[in-house]
Amino acid sequence: MKKKFKKIIFNEKIILIFFLILVFTAYKDLFNSYFEADEWFHFTHYFPLTKDPWGPLLPLIKSVTDAVVLSEGQHVVPIGEEIFFLNTRFFGVNFTPYAFISILLHSINSFLVFLFIQELLKNGKLKSKNTIIAIVGGVFFALSAIPMHAVTWAAFYGQNVLSITFFILSILFLKKALSTKKKKYLFISSIFLLLDLLTKEIAVVLILIIPIMIFMEKRVFPVKFLIKIYSIPLAFFIPFRFVLPALYVWINQWIEVSMKLTHQAEVATASSGFDISLIIYRTISFPLSMLSQVFIPGATILSVMQTISPFIYYLYPGEPASRAQNRLFFVYGPGQNLLFYLISLGIVVLIIVMVRKYMQSKKNSEAQTVLLGFLLIIASTLPLVLNVLRIPSWGTDLFDSRHYYMPSIGAAIVFPFLLLFISEFIVRIIKKITRISLNSLWVLGLLFLAWFINNNSVFQANMHTIVDVTGIPRRQIITQLKQHLPVLPQKAVFYAETDGGGAYGTILPFQTSFPQILTIVYYDKNPLPDSFFDTFILDAKPQGYLFSENRGFGFYNTKKTLSEALLANTFSVNDVYGFYYDSKKIKFNDITKSVREEMENFMKNSKNDTDWLVFEDSFTKLSFRYPQGAKIEEQISTQDPKILKIYTLSNPGFTAQLSIISVLPTFDMQEIKTVINEAGTVTLKKIYFDTYHFNDAIEFKSGWQTQYFVKFNDKVVRLVVSGTYLEGSPIERLFGSVAISE
Secondary structure, eight states, rough: HHHHHHHHOOOOHHHHHHHHHHHHTTTTTGGGOOOOOOOHHHHHTTTTGGGGGTTTTTTHHHHHHHHHHHHTTTTOOOHHHHHHHHHHHHHTTOOOHHHHHHHHHHHHHHHHHHHHHHHHHHTOOOOOHHHHHHHHHHHHHHHHHSTHHHSSSSGGGGTHHHHHHHHHHHHHHHHHHHHHOOHHHHHHHHHHHHHTTTGGGGGHHHHHHHHHHHHHHHOOSOHHHHHHHHHHHHHHHHHHIIHHHHHHHHHHHHHHHHHHHHHOOOOOOOOOOOHHHHHHHHHHHHHHHHHHHHHSSSSHHHHHHHHHHHHOOOOTTTOHHHHHHHHHHHHHHHHHHHHHHHHHHHHHHHHHHHHHHHTTTTTTHHHHHHHHHHHHHHHHGGGGGGGTTTTTTTTTOOGGGGTTTTTHHHHHHHHHHHHHHHHHHHHHHHHHHHHHOHHHHHHHHHHHHHHHHHHHHHHHHHHHHIIIIIIIHHHHHHHHHHHHHHHHOOOEEEEEEEEBTTBBBSSSOSSSHHHHHHHHHHHTTTTGGGGGGSSGGGGGOOEEEEEEEEEEEEEESHHHHHHHHHHHHSOOOGGEEEEEEEETTTEEEOOOHHHHHHHHHHHHHHHHTTEEEEEEETTTTEEEEEETTEEEEEEEEEOOOOOOEEEEEEETEEEEEEEEEEEEOOOGGHHHHHHHSOOOEEEEEESSSSSOEEEEEEEEETTTTEEEEEEETEEEEEEESSOOOTSSSSSHHHHHHHHEEO
16 A cells, blocks of 8 residues: 555656646746846847748748847857747737746756656665655755746746756756667757757757766767767757858958948957956856855855854944945855855765765765766856856856756756765764664755755745836836827837836836837837837937837936937927836826926927037037037147046136046045145035036135036046136036036
């Protein structure tokens, strides 16, 4: 009866259902979330293709020809792009099916991890513990809070989660081939290798793992045959990934040169000059760092650091601020990394001891399984090293969450063995001290419970951020916006402001360009012309206006830029639709009427400024407005290299000198008086040109001279004029209009 019960419980169909229920229960809140970032640009790219009769074929071609546009040349993934096209065609911007498929694939991956561990231990000597080890490993993979962004970034399941499905299937069928000596499994493994390479290039890890797995087994198949089988996917992949994109770029450049085009397409390439020591350092540090980070969440390590830091940096009354800063720097900086490295070294020691112990007791399957899991973690980090060529700081602290997904396969293999080894050690210690014999599986269960409680806490915190803090507000904003304005008018200029309490402060809580999102959410019923989607919307600027094929579209998040566009007659006040985001109530309110009235009043008052002209310097990016009739003389300073340029303004009402001074971005304007080195009074004040154009400036009065200062990042603009001027005077209005464009 007991054996029959175990047979039913450990039936693979039952275990598959178990993983489906487990994962869907854990990730159920994801259905309330919404799209995040890069998928909006992909929608922009693929929505027009859904109307093309050749649409299904074009993603395969464009994965090569548009690689620079889609991913700055980092990825050539035809299967991943084809899946995104099909999603766009059938699901559009309905988030629910994306979430469902992503969770479903993660459930299947968790089950496949269980099957793979079980296959690795098929000839193992732990016998009854093998299935438990495989289930624990599968549950670890299913619920780990560390790589969960790979699942929650549901729109990209085709490149994140599905690529790992192909990855596991490739090594699973390889293991079956080695166990059963059946060649058909090798062919299947090879097919999944090709599918994985064309889904996401990080599958190159398999080129390291497959030979390791073959080497660990007795010689089952001829080496030449194995090389031939696994060379076929590479023969397809290498030309597609490297030769075709390079050939396409070369042909384009040849055409441009032959046609004598002045414009040359910009191709994103890695810098030719880089420090090789950085590559060597990351090749060592990435695997060592990943080894602990894939088991222990960063939030847990931070909590530990916060607990132990008072013992390392003892708190005492009246301590200097510098000491408190040192403590914070240690907790949030090198302290975390140091602890991760120490844990990694501890894991390495445990793995060495375990493998040695299993080898001594003739448990070769167990030893090979642990070693393979360890090597999977290490190998999975190596492709990430190349990211430092583009972003030298990448991976300095923690990796992006989704990049832990592949290493989690190795962690899922090693994790139950770590628990088993530690539980057996604890049982021996207890027996030695108390002479009480305990079942190591009970201790293993307690250790697993401790992991589960901590992991679940981090998991729920992450899910709260993904769903409640960002996902639900994004969904609500789009839903409420389309209720206020169901269809895009012929000309639509959106103005949006917030209460500043959202996830992204003073801007709407979207990770990517909100105007680009607007062009997508209206695509179903009232799409803009395809010419709007030929490049980044608004030329990748956060604000602006486009007009094409008798359709107008714009977005502004400051009344300053909106008013400037209205003054330039780019569009009319009646084309403006205003909205206000209340982050506390998650409410997107229609304020169109009040915004239009405010802009109309501004336009009427601005008629008095028709005699003011605009000065712009393309070299310094400085601009300001000045009264008609004033003369401007420009000169380069020869005495002080920090002064980039000097402008002398002559007018019947005043004579002033305006200069641009180069400073460090950290320069504190509060210390401007020490720089001037003169006696006088300093006043912080807002200096206005009009309602929306003003500067938070410093006014310095010394005798009969007045100086104004305003800082723009690494530049300070100074205006020096004789006399004292009141608010609203031409000199103050001039300084209120000063700006430096980025």
